[in-house]
Amino acid sequence: MPWRTSASLLRFRRYLILGNLVVLAMVVLVALQVAHASYQTHEARARQSAANLAQTLSQSVSAGLKLVDNSLQTTLKRLDELQARGVADPRELARIAEEQRSLVPAVDALRVTDASGLVLNPGDRPAVSMADRDYFQAAKAEPTRTVVSEPVRGRLIGGWGLAIARARTAADGSFLGVVYASIKAERFRDDFKRADVGAQGAVTLRSGSLQLIARHSLLDANPEAGTGTAKVSDQLRAALAHDPKRGSFVTRTVLDGIERVTAYEAVPDYPMLLLVGLATDDFYTAWRREVAVLAALMLLLEALLVAFSVFIYRAQARQVKERGRVELLAAERGALLDNELIAMVRLRDRREVWHNAALAQLFGYEPGELSGQPSRLLYLDDESYAQVGRAYQHQLETLRSYRTQLRMRRKDGSAIWIDLSGTALPDGESLWLLLDISAIKHSEEQARHLAFHDVLTGLPNRHLLFESLAFMLRDAGRNDRWLAICYLDLDGFKAVNDTRGHDAGDAVLRAAAERLTANVRINDVVARIGGDEFVLVLNQLGGLSDERHALNRLLDAFEAPFPLPGGGSAQVGISIGVAMYPRHGKDVNTLITRADQAMLAGKRAGKGRWVMVEDEPT
Structure with missing residues (x-):
């Protein structure tokens, strides 16, 4: 009867529409989930890449400032010797300052002032007073610490830069003036140029009060624009309020309006902040292509579903009178579902x-x-x-x-x-x-790996080292065992890096990591914490003498020269400082700091050796 035919078609149409809506909704849901997961993966990669660069560059800045500080301390010692001998020749004072300046290429000038702030070695320029400078006043107020200035325009060398200062004091503690090193901002920019941040990326160094010290970006027409100002985004201030040491955020940079994924890292031991910004356009281009392809496939599938639904409905209308064609139409609808893009199964x-x-x-x-x-x-x-x-x-x-x-x-x-x-x-x-979604899960695992390992050598980074060492200290304490924390620095690495290039330097670092790993036990830990510095933890020692064989084996492992890319080789050794748990400390920071100090003592004593905390260099 006609009314039964109409009711049958109406029910069929309702089921067909419902089925298509369910399928389309699920396809859209899956597409959105895939796009969102891909977006998060790309953003995580951007944040991690920026964070790794920020950590590496901040450690590089800190290492450079430590060299400057060492030079200042040596200068003070030489000046004290002059004073003790009663020598007051300005030419000898200028010679000492110039000698120390030449040892640290990053220093543009090394000056000495008297107690009134008058520069005693202005060179071929008129003498000026630095008594009004913030670093002079800070050094005078706290003569025992190293003072880092805010960004300042030089009166003798010109241009923007920083001053690193230490106070000069007499034997009775009275203030005699300061010794300060001037570092031009362009020195930092030259170092930042070696970082691969893309065509629109930026590397920025700011003081503790967020004043701009130096900035490198290929987009900057005037590299010194904004230097000395503290004009930053609200997102940066909010992130610093949450974590002043490190963090990341996404915003448009105030200085040039470019949207970037920015990571920041506090410069170790100095009141400065290193920021690396990677342009979102660079990172999200691949994601936009993926979304475009996914959207095209989704639209195609939806179009096919709608087209087939219309076709099936019309066919069903004809099959109300021709029951013989039902199987054919069902097969056609099944062909729609049996696609090669999305796996489907029906269960009972x-x-x-x-x-x-x-x-x-x-x-x-x-x-x-x-x-x-x-x-x-x-x-x-x-x-x-x-x-x-x-x-x-x-x-x-x-x-x-x-x-x-x-x-x-x-x-x-x-x-x-x-x-x-x-x-x-x-x-x-x-x-x-x-x-x-195996590829997405693999990307997430890679992002987690990057967060805890050094990109160049694959060794654990500082973060993973501190976590692992804290656990090992607790385990050693429970089981009454000894641990040896060894701070390693490559001897001669800087010469290789400067003369043969960064590719050669990177090759030496990777090879050094392999030698260190090959000459320790499986339960020991080797980590790279920045530059050419490594930390080795010798685990499960029974006493203070167990580590000697391992340390001598490490020294022997660096006797052979390192092959370099393009031919040739370089001789690079190691200096090792050793702190023992629990003899020299019971917490991570104390042990690593004391091992670092022992390593520096070994460096001063002639390199290529290991030195125990409180031991004399051998």
């Missing part, structure tokens, strides 16, 4: 009723092998199978969708990460969409 009582070719391909089965099989075949273990069963049962009973991410099993037994989405169908069946 958790047993396969239908699946498309993409499902068999995804799990490595031949056509027909999954027909009628229980879904347990695809799960990694009984626990995950039961857990999913309990979780989705309620949703399916109330016709709600269910979604999770879990590891499943291919035919060959290998595990694969799957984004699993299911929805209830009439007659007690359920429809499932399965998407392979």
Whole structure:
């Protein structure tokens, strides 16, 4: 009868629309989830890359300032010797200052003032007073510490830069003046140029009060624009309020309006902040291409679904009179679902009723092998199978969708990460969409690895070292064991880096890491904490003498020269400072600091040796 035909078509149309809406909604949901996960992965990579560069550059700045500080202390010692001999020749004073300045290429001038602030060695320029400078006043007020100035314009050498100062005092403690080193801002910019931050990236060094010291960006027409000002974004101030040592944020840079993923790192031991900004346009270009391809595929699939739905409905209208064509139309609709983009399976009582070719391909089965099989075949273990069963049962009973991410099993037994989405169908069946997200999970694991390992050598970085060492100290304390914390510095590395280039320097660092790792036990720890400095932890020692053989073996391992890229070789040794737990300290910072001091003592004594804390260099 006509009214029955109309009712049948109406019911069919409703089911068809509902089915298409469910499929389209799930496809859109999966696409959005994939796009969001990809976006987060790209942003995490950008943040981590910026953080790694910021950490490396901040450590480089700190190392350079330490060299300047050492030069100031040596100058003070030489001047004290002159004073003790009663020598007051300005030419001798100028000669000492120039000699120390020449030893540190980063220093543009090394000056000495009297107690009134008058410069005693102005060179060929008129003498001027520095009594009004902030570093002069700070050094006078606190004569025992090293003072770092705010960015300042030089009166003798001109241009923007910094002054590093220490007070001169007489034997009775009275103030005699200051010794200060001037470093032009362009010195920092030259160092920052070696960092790969892309065409729109920027490296910035700011003082503790956020005044701009130096900035490098290929976009800057005037490199000194904004120097001395503290004009920064609200996002930076908010991040510093949360964590003044390190952090990251995304915003448009105040100085040039470029949106960047910016990471900051406090310069170790000095009141300065190093910021690395990577332009979002550079990092998100690949993500936008992925989204465009995904959107195109989604639109194509949606268009196919709509087109096939219209076709099926019209065919169904004809098949009300021609029942013989029902099977053909069902096959055509099945062809739509049996695509190669998204794996689909229909279940009844958790047993396969239908699946498309993409499902068999995804799990490595031949056509027909999954027909009628229980879904347990695809799960990694009984626990995950039961857990999913309990979780989705309620949703399916109330016709709600269910979604999770879990590891499943291919035919060959290998595990694969799957984004699993299911929805209830009439007659007690359920429809499932399965998407392979192994690549996304692998990217997340790589991001986590980058956060705790040095990019160049693959060794644990400072963060992972401190975490591991804290655990090892607790374990050694519980089991009454000794630990040797060894601070290592490469002898002769700077000469290789300066004369043969950074590629040669990088090759030496990688080879040094391999030699260190090859000459320790599997339960020992080797980490790179910056530049050519490494930390070695000798674990589970029974006494103070167990480490001697290992340290001598390390020295022997560096006897052989290092081959360099392009031919030739370089002789690079190591100096080692050793602090023993619990004899020389019981916390991480104390032990590493004392090992560093012992290493510096070994350097001063002639390098190529190991020195125990409180021991005389041998």
